[in-house]
Amino acid sequence: MYIIKKNIIFNGAIFILFIFISIITFIVVKDFLHIFLVWNVFLALIPYALTILIDKKIVKKKIGIIITLLLWLFFFPNSMYIITDLIYINSEEFMAGIGSYDVFLYLQNTPSYLGLFHIYLGGILGLLYGFKSLSVLYQYGKDMKCSKYRDIIVIIIFGLSSFAIYVGRFFRYNSWDFFRVFSILKDFFESLSWFTVFFILSYTLLLTIIFYSFKFNFLQKNKSE
Numbered sequence: 001m002y003i004i005k006k007n008i009i010f011n012g013a014i015f016i017l018f019i020f021i022s023i024i025t026f027i028v029v030k031d032f033l034h035i036f037l038v039w040n041v042f043l044a045l046i047p048y049a050l051t052i053l054i055d056k057k058i059v060k061k062k063i064g065i066i067i068t069l070l071l072w073l074f075f076f077p078n079s080m081y082i083i084t085d086l087i088y089i090n091s092e093e094f095m096a097g098i099g100s101y102d103v104f105l106y107l108q109n110t111p112s113y114l115g116l117f118h119i120y121l122g123g124i125l126g127l128l129y130g131f132k133s134l135s136v137l138y139q140y141g142k143d144m145k146c147s148k149y150r151d152i153i154v155i156i157i158f159g160l161s162s163f164a165i166y167v168g169r170f171f172r173y174n175s176w177d178f179f180r181v182f183s184i185l186k187d188f189f190e191s192l193s194w195f196t197v198f199f200i201l202s203y204t205l206l207l208t209i210i211f212y213s214f215k216f217n218f219l220q221k222n223k224s225e
Contacts (some may be wrong), residue, residue: 001055001056002126002135002136002139002140003051003052003055003056003132004187005036006113007132010050011045011048011128011129011132013046014043014125016039016040018041018122018125019038021034021118022034022037022038022118023035024152025100025114025115025118028096028110028111028114028115029112029115029118031086031115032195033088033115033119034118034181037082037085037119037122038120039119039124040078040081040082040085040123040126041082043075043078043124043175044078044079044081044082044125044129044130045129046071046075046078047072047075047078047079047129047130047133047134048130048132048133049130050068050071050072050075050132051072051107051132051134051136051137052108053068054068054069054136054137054140055136058121063074069137070093072133073157073160073177074178075175076128076130076133076134076157076161077160077161077165077168077175078126078175079126079127079129079130079131079133080096080126080127080130080158080161080203081126081164081165081166081168082122082125082126082127083126083127084165084169085122085123085201086119086120086123088115088119089119090112091184092111093107094109094112094116095107096112102153110137123188125146126204126209127214131210131211131214131215134146134157134211135214135215138154139148139151140217141153145159154208154211155204157198158203158204158207158208159203159204161207162199162200162201162203162204162207163200164187165203166188166196166199166200166203167187168186170191171184171188171191172185172207173217186201
């Protein structure tokens, strides 16, 4: 088992704390974005919860594990999606131009910074839940026949997630819209452009860099110990 009880309790407690922070942020900032973030982080928590079912052997039968893994793949992009909410940050709330030489006055705006920190926290929690679940499955993969292809599979997962994030961000599809696959593909190919390619490849690279930085800095045991 790779997920200890303390880890589950801690991550559950952090999510509850995030709910309270979200309520306070909404009261101060008066922007429903900070309420919607609770839903986004909840969706990001689902892959982690599904991994617990496998790790704790709550799901044992092969068909059950396969279904759980498919559900994990289905919800995993939600964990990576939240950082795109940074687009809602308005620089004018943090700085004001002075004169004609691009000199800026940095504003001490409490509600704006509270909202900024809240979005940061939501994005970090999403990545944390997602990468933790992925790292557990990665560890289980070392005992399988396809173990030498684990890293390729990870990159493919990030590529599929980046595609899902693209259609979710720009066409407003949700996870449960998966069954509208023909509508999704129609919208995707109708809007296909160099930006589409840039976004998906760049996001895939971004997730790959962050995950392996996370993996090699925090997940690997120190060999000298």
